[in-house]
Every structure is written in structure tokens, then in C-alpha cells.
Amino acid sequence: MALDKTEYSMSAAEKMSNGAVGRNKNGVRVDRLDGHVHQNGSVKKEKRRPFIESFEKIPLLTAATTFIGFHLILLMGYITSIIFTPKVAREKNRKGYVPLYDRFESFYSRYVYRRLRDCWNIPICSCPGSEVTLKDRVTHDCGWTFEYTGTRSTALNLGSYNYLGFAQAEGSCSEDSAVKIKELGCATASPRIEFGTQKIHQELEALTAKFVGMEDAITFGMGFATNALNLPSIVSKGCLVVSDEKNHASLILGLRLSGATIDVFKHNNMESLRQVLHSAVIKGQPRSHRPWKKILIVVEGVYSMEGSIVRLPEILELKRQYKAYLYVDEAHSIGAIGRNGRGVVDYFGVDPKEVDILMGTYTKSFGSAGGYIAGSKAFIDHMRVNSHANCYATSMSSSCAQQIISSMKIIMGMDGTNEGKKRINQLARNSRYFRRRLNQMGIITIGNNDSPVVPMMVYMHSKIASVVRRLKTNNIAVVGVGFPATPLMEGRIRFCLSAAHTKEQLDNALVHVEEAADFLGLRYSRKRRSKEPVHYSDSESEVE
Amino acid sequence: MVSMDMFHELFESLNALQNAPTYHLLFEAGLIAWLMWLLFRPSYNPHDRERLTRREEQELIDEWTPEPLVPATPQDSRALHPRIVSGKVGKYIQIGERNCLNLGTNNYLGMIENPEIEKSALECLSHYGVGSCGPRGFYGTTEVHLDLEDKLAEYMKCEEAVVYSYGFSTIASAIPAYAKRSDVIFVDEMVNFAIQKGLDASRSQINYFKHNDMEDLERLLMEQADLDRKNPKKAKRTRRFLVAEGIYMNTGLMAPLPKLLELREKYKLRFFLDEAISFGTIGKTGHGLTEHFNIDPSEIDMISGSLENSIGSIGGFCVGSHFIIEHQRLSGLGYCFSASAPPLLMAAAITALDIMQRDPSIFQTLRDNSTFIHSQLSSQLPSDLRVHGHPESVIKHIRLANPSGDKVADEQLLNEIVDKCEEAGLALTTAAYLSDREVNLPEPSIRVTVNALLSKNEIEFAVKTLKNCAESVFKIQL
């Protein structure tokens, strides 16, 4: 029996990694994930770039100080909360009511988050391109209120999801959008199913289906709602959803609304996924032990807080093995990765049709708004009839639809230029260059080497704010993320790269990041660093 | 210093071990081993014998056949063949070859075709581009968003407003931001689908009261009060909410606001009012239900509204006190975890609000049109049909006077009338519902929407066309 087990796990390990698995001590995992391209039943293997994911552990001392530091902040907040409760935090005319907010929640937002509040919600007064104009503001009361100074400052934008640089106020995309506003108006005041369908919506759906390589697609006015309002039409009670622990709030909401049972597996951990699937099929539903109606695996292409890329080929293998269906949210991967910018399937060179449902948003790479779901014709027909959003929510604005059509055509080269290709390459180059430079400085980054999202670990709560503020004074806009959006000990700064960034801009940013790293002690990494200069090349085969 | 001491101790004990006699060491080792075995021995587990072998497991996996991803879809479903509108979805719409008078979309104030709004959207586009490329927290807040929020708060006479990028997700995110699993929500049974999804997401206990029936609501509240008396400890932690719509999308009726507020006060409920339809249509200057009943908006904890109907843009908003609204900026899921609305749509909304403020006579026209169409429909429709809704409501539901009980057949019949109207140059629609998802599926209806641009002649044309088409369909039926 024992033998049975080891034999099993070994064969599973072999199966799971389609190729060599190398793990070296530095906390870098190098795999060679090969996509299978099924063509007429034959399997063609395509050699890919190595799949490099870093996962360096938090140094013990840092962990301890982070933990203590956080509790110190809580304590400080607690003391201030005893000393004074400002008027703004009180509810009027609701005496004797059960308090509206949970005590810890309101304490946290008033006394902990408040002190760092200046690092978020910074208003902008320009298009979020490679540079962005920030509206300056000051606070005289530790973040309770803000005052606008009336001045503005321009900063390098490392915070927006403008992966392919289509957030532009000029150029053909916005010109085309303007034409459509004049022709079709801003909105329809009707859902798709009633009078909200214009020709442009059908054109967008056909083009999206072609772009992602599926039979058909359906589109909605908001990416968040695409998940939240469509998952309930795909799974229901008696179905099992196997969901990555780092999945986005919209996916979690959609799954919760669906009534299906949800089982979580460790982030991008294939052994964990296998175990969940295995026991789900064998044990069936809890209590009744009836077999599940169906099992749906829900993952994202690129994880926006982790910078990791989903291990798609292995998931496809498991999906086949356990007869599960697969839903991939490509919000941050569509346009952003893959040789042709067509997302994770393109990145791994797998046939898109092997994935059952490809979902994505137009908010990021296309510089617009909205979301899509693509799949087989039969599946999309089902969605058209049953989707909550298709039936009740207003259809997409013509301006957004046109922005997507124009930018997508550029990415596909349908405009007759190689502009799209250039942007895709520029983004890939920027992503790799920036991450490698950070690593060379001894900064811990997590996630995949090819991902345009680069999280820089700072761990400590107070350092998140310090870095954001410091970089802001140096005219660099970045996003800090901390508890509760991340686990307590994993505060980070997130850089989002864009095809609009030039090498000079990135170099300038890196100088200031390095300064901040020295000042705040962010060189946590204990990996050996190479002294060799990092080249900003477009060579695709470079390995660390 | 501490570590030095530790090394010293370790060294000493190692030395002591070396000097001890062998039998002593052996005896102690045996003792330790036995203790270990006691501690870690596998406990007897009756399930062990039931454990499957690898082959049995594989058999189970091979045997399992999942259901298809989705069931087959009937190809004649209306959702698969939506009407395609060319050009703007304005007062008149072009469907195929036909130009129809439009009484089917929520363009109550005719903002969709307003050139001034178009101009401001275009100006904004040329400055900001289309998308915002980030959530509000992460550089997705533009000056335009802030402007609109200020204007909305001022217009609704509240402290603060928060804007969402999608009408549906507004109330659906706002409710679960406050109501949690241990709370109780009292809600009208006919609320729209977005509210229903918000209720689902909150996982609170939901108590539906009969549509606009205040006695039924009070009965439920008294039941709850009884429960609370029995378990005062739990009652101290249970928040109670009341949710209603200003004008109900599904019935066209108006909520009895004064009575709701009375109950709110008596039973200490927090009151959320969804004014998706009543905002910009009801009240002397279009401020909604509070103005209609002459009630101070601060009596209501939160009012939500849509930018997709009277405003003619896309998005939604919530207004209320700073204490209430600010919470959504950290807890409203659709607010925090979604890119902010495209600035140009916010600019369009600002201009629409300006127009509403500048020329309040538009609301008088709208009210006149609504009441006129109501009286016309009431008097002219054949006896098989009946108009439902508040006379001042911009939404009228036309239902069969004697429903057959078969909702599918009834809807088909109404659709035949709608199709006939379209041939005659009048665009109408049956209200679309997901019949297996609604908590309380409304009777099928033709949903007529009124707008301020309609002339008397056009209204008379619409009513006459509807009357004739209905009569011809019913004649075939007989």
C-alpha cells in the first residue's frame, strides 16, 4: 500500500511537469513548460523559453520585525482612538441602532489605513499614459481630510494597467472612438437583449472571437461584472469549482452567487490542484457522496498582485485527466503576454480551444472598458440567453467598443503596420529588463520573469507608504499594496510596465528605486547577484 | 551575549553525556523511544480498511462522466436574435429598414441625442482618452470623477456621493458592503434583479414583504422584534436593513416613502432606497422620491441611482452621509476591484446634470407626458390588456387582463403585439427577465417607457398603434 502511494506520486510528478524541472537553492524555479499543439490528433511540441518564477522566502528577521511593526501600528492606532474620536467618524441620528460597522474594520480604516491614506486614490488630470499628471493634495490632520493645493505634478506612470500603451488621448484609436460617439451616441439606455444591440457590438464580438481564437464571444460593459454576473449561469448547486487562492474578487463574487461548492487550491501549485481534483472526483459531494455534476477549474492568466503566470499546460493536463472544465480570466494577460499578444494560450503555444472558457477584460491592454467571454458557439449561445448582464445591464458604450476594435486591429496587424508587434515586443523587453535590474539590486521580486506586473517585496506596512511617498516626490507614480489586500506579512510595491515606457524612463525610475532601497533597506535578497550589466536587448532567449 | 551563553550550556551537556556510563545511556534511549512510539503511534482508524486502492480510485475517475458544460440552447430563443439598432438609440430608432418611434428604452429625458452632452464627451475624450486603465484607488480617479461626485452630492443634497462604472453593480455592491451574514434585510418582493443579487451577495437573512404592503412589512418587523426579545444578545449584533425602490422597475409603482420612513424609525432599520428610475424623473425638479414627498434626504441612509437612464450615460452612484458613503470606497466590491468608469462617460453625466439643473421645466413635460400616456392607455386599450404603474411613473407595464397562467405563452402573445407594433413604426419591448432566476417572476408585460421629447401627437400615435396591433393579434387568437 505504501509502495502504491509513492509510485503514484512519482508518476504524478512526472506527468505534471512536461519536461525538466530544475529547482535551485536560490528560490528560483526554472521549468520548461511545453505547450502541446494538437493538430489532427498529432502532437507537435514547440520549445519555449524557460518558465522562470521566483519565490524567495521572506528573511526570518524581516518577518519578525514586520510582525512586531504591524502590531505596534495597531497599538498606536488604539491609543489615538482612545484619546480622540473626531466628529466625522460619528453617525448622526441613529442612536440606539446596532453599530453599522464591525469594530475592528472601522478601527482599522480609521486609525491604521488613515495614516497611509495619502498613498492611494491620488487624483489624476491626464490620460494615464507613460506619464501621468497628478493633482497635488496635502493633509494637515494625518489623512482625515485632504486639501488640493491647486498645483499639479507630472510623474512617470508605473501604476496603471496600460500594458500596450493604448491609453492615449490622441492617435487613431481615440479618433475612431470620437467618430463613433457622433454616429452612435455615448450610450443606449437599454440592455443588449432589448434595444441595446448595435452593429458595433456584433463587430466587436466577432473580432474578439477571432483574436482569442474561439468560435464566438459575448461582451459586457464592465470586466468585474463579466465575472460576477456570468459565472452563476455556468455553474450551480451540485457543481464543484476549484479556484486558485489568489483569484480576483470578481471571480469569488461570481462563484459565491452561483451557489456552487468552492474548493481552493494553493496559488499556482499543481500538486495542490491535483489533490483537490482527485479527492473531489473520488469522494463526490460532501455528505451525500453523489458524484459532482461538473467540475470547473477557475484561474487567472497573469495574477495582478502576484505577477505570476498560470501554469497552463499542466492545468490542461490535469483537466483532461479529471474531466474538469477550465475557465481562465485573462484580465491582465490578454494583450500583455504571448508572442502575438493573445494571452496565456499564445504564451504557451497551446490551442485556445483546449480551454473551455476564455474570459478577459478590455480595461487594461486595450485602454478601454468592459469584458468578454469567449468559447464554443454552443456555450456562447447559452450565455446570450442566460447571462444576467446580457439581460439586465446596459450595453457597452460605442466609444469603448470602438477603442477596443481599433486597438485590437493594431495588435493583430490588421492596420497594415507592424505597430502592434512593436508594442508587444517593447512591453516584453521592458518587463524583463526592469525585473532583472531590480533583482540585481538585491530586491526581492515575486512572480514570473515574463510578466509585466512586477511586485517588489517590502514586507513591512510602514515601508509601503514610505516607498510610495518617496517615489512620488521623485515624480514616479507606483502602487503600494498591503494588508488586507495581501497577507499581513507581504506588503509590496507593484510596478506595471507598459509598452509606452522607454528605456530612459525605466533607468530613471530604477535610479530612484535604488535610492529608496538603500534608504529603507529593501535589499532583502540573499541570492548571489551577478555584476554583469543587464542589457536592454530584444533577444528572446536570454536566461538569467 | 545570549548566544554565547547558549553555546556554553550546550557544550557542558555534551560533555556530561560523554562521561555517563553506557548502560545508562542505552536505558534512557530506550525510554525515549518508547515515549515517542506512544506519542506518535498510528491511532486505530476504522476508515483505514475502507481506503481505496489506486486502481479502485482510477476506476472511479474513469467512470465519472460530468454533465456537459452547458445544456443545449433552443435556437429560436429571442435572446439569440436581438434587434439590431443602427445609429443612435434616441427618440426614433432605425431597426433594419424601419424607422420607429421609440417607447422601449430608458432614455427618459432624451439625453442620448443631446448635442451638448456629445460635445462634452468628445472634449473629455480628446483630453483623457477612452479607458482609465486602473481602479479608483490606483490612479484611476480623474478630476472628472471627483467633479461628478461633488455635483451629484450637491444635486441630491447629501454629504457625499460615490460613482460606480456600471449601473447594475452599484446597488449590487453597495448592499453587501454593509449587510453581512448575521444581519437581517427586509425587502419588497418586487425589487429589481440588481438588488436581488446584492442581497444574495450579502448572505444576510432576507425577509420579503408583499409588494408595497406596509402591513405585511410591519408584521415581519414585529416578528423580528419578538425574536429579538427572546434573544437580546443576538439582537444587539444583528443589523436590520430595509431596501426598497423609488419607482419599481418591475411594476412601475411608487414606494410609500413616508410610511417606510415611519417604520424605519420605529424599528431602527437602516434604509437603502434605489432610485434608478425615480432619480431624474420624479419630483418637481427631478430630485426623486424625497422631493416628491417633501422629505429630507438625510432621513434615508443611502440612496442609489443610475446614470444609465435619465442621465443617458453609463454607471451608477450612491449618495448619503460621509459616514455611510465613505465605507464603500474600501468595501464596495465593484468600486474597489474594477477599473474606474471611462472619464468621457462621467463628463457626459456632468453635462446631463447641468442640463437638468438649468431647465427644470423638462420634468414638468415628462410628468405631463407620463400622466397623459397613462390616461390614454387606460381608456384606449382593448379590454384584454391593462396598464399598470403609477400615473406619474415613466414606466408602464401593460399586462394581460386575464393571464392564462402559462407565462411563456402569455409572453409570446405580447411579443406578437410588439412585433406588429414594430412593423407599424412603434418600437416597444416586452420586459426581459431570466425566468428561472427571479425571486418573484413578474407577470409578462410590454414595458412602455415615456420620455420628455414626445409630443401629444406622437403619444396618440403610439397608443393608437398599440391598440390596433393588440386588437388584430387578439382577433387572430379568437
Ligand SMILES: Cc1ncc(COP(=O)(O)O)c(C=O)c1O
Ligand atoms: C483578474 C481580474 N478580473 C477582472 C477584473 C475586473 O475588470 P474591470 O476593471 O474591467 O472591471 C480585474 C481588474 O482588476 C482583474 O484583475
